[in-house]
Amino acid sequence: MSAMPDIVNELVDELMAMSGAVAVVLGGSRALGTGDDESDWDLGVYYRGAIDLSRLAARGPVYPPGSWGRLMNGGAWLRCDGTKVDVLLRDLDAVEHWARRTEQGEFEIDALLGYVAGVPTYLLSAELASCRSLRGEVPAASFPEKLRAAAPAKWRFCRSFGLDYARRHARRGNVVGATAQAAKAVMEEAHAVMCERGRWACNEKQLIEAAGLSAVQASFGLVPVEPANLLRWVDGIAGQLHVPERT
Numbered sequence: 581m582s583a584m585p586d587i588v589n590e591l592v593d594e595l596m597a598m599s600g601a602v603a604v605v606l607g608g609s610r611a612l613g614t615g616d617d618e619s620d621w622d623l624g625v626y627y628r629g630a631i632d633l634s635r636l637a638a639r640g641p642v643y644p645p646g647s648w649g650r651l652m653n654g655g656a657w658l659r660c661d662g663t664k665v666d667v668l669l670r671d672l673d674a675v676e677h678w679a680r681r682t683e684q685g686e687f688e689i690d691a692l693l694g695y696v697a698g699v700p701t702y703l704l705s706a707e708l709a710s711c712r713s714l715r716g717e718v719p720a721a722s723f724p725e726k727l728r729a730a731a732p733a734k735w736r737f738c739r740s741f742g743l744d745y746a747r748r749h750a751r752r753g754n755v756v757g758a759t760a761q762a763a764k765a766v767m768e769e770a771h772a773v774m775c776e777r778g779r780w781a782c783n784e785k786q787l788i789e790a791a792g793l794s795a796v797q798a799s800f801g802l803v804p805v806e807p808a809n810l811l812r813w814v815d816g817i818a819g820q821l822h823v824p825e826r827t
Contacts, residue, residue: 735772
C-alpha cells in the first residue's frame with residue numbers, strides 16, 4: 581500500500597476527534613493494496629450513538645446519518661489539497677446488529693443508488709473484513725459457515741425470478757427491461773458464487789470477474805431488438821449462468 585499523504589493523516593486525526601467516533605479505518609482499494617495513484621482514499625468512521633459532524637462540515641458538504649440509507653448511512657466527498665477522500669459513516673449499533681444476523685446466515689438486500697443487484701446487509705461485515713484500522717479498533721469479521729450455506733439459494737431465487745421477468749419483457753420487445761433484468765441476474769449469480777466460496781464482496785465493481793463470470797460480458801454488446809431474438813438472447817444469458825427456464 582502506498583504511503584498515506586500527510587493531508588489525509590491530518591483528516592484521520594480530525595475524524596477520530598469527533599464526539600461519538602470510535603474508530604477510523606482505511607477501506608476500498610487502498611486498504612486491499614489494489615489501488616493506484618489515481619485511487620480515492622476511502623475513510624470509514626465508526627461511531628456509537630450520536631456523532632458531532634461539525635469538524636467534517638467545516639471541510640465541505642456533509643450527508644448526515646440516514647442520508648444514504650440504513651447501511652451506507654452518510655458521509656462526505658472531499659478534496660484535500662487536490663487529494664480525493666471519501667468519508668463514510670458507519671453506525672456501530674447497526675454494524676453489530678447485522679453482524680449477528682450474518683453469523684446466523686440471515687441477511688436482507690437494500691436498494692442503493694449505483695448498485696444493480698442491491699446491497700446485502702452482510703456488506704457491513706464484508707467491510708470490517710477488508711478494512712485496515714487507522715485509529716481505534718473495529719471488530720473482526722470472518723465469513724460465517726451459516727451464511728455460506730444459506731446465501732447462494734437466496735441470491736439464486738432472485739436471479740431466476742429476474743430472468744423470468746427478462747423473458748416477459750423480451751416477449752413484448754422491451755429491450756431496456758429485458759436487458760436490465762438480465763444484468764441484475766448476472767450480478768445475483770455472481771453474489772451466489774462468491775458466497776459459495778466464502779468470499780466477501782464489498783461492491784459490484786469487480787464482482788463479475790471475481791466470480792469467474794467474465795465471459796457473459798460480451799453478450800451484453802449483442803442485444804437484439806426483435807422480440808423473438810431478444811427472447812433467445814435472454815435464454816442465452818440464462819444458459820451461460822447454467823439456469824434452466826422455469827415451467
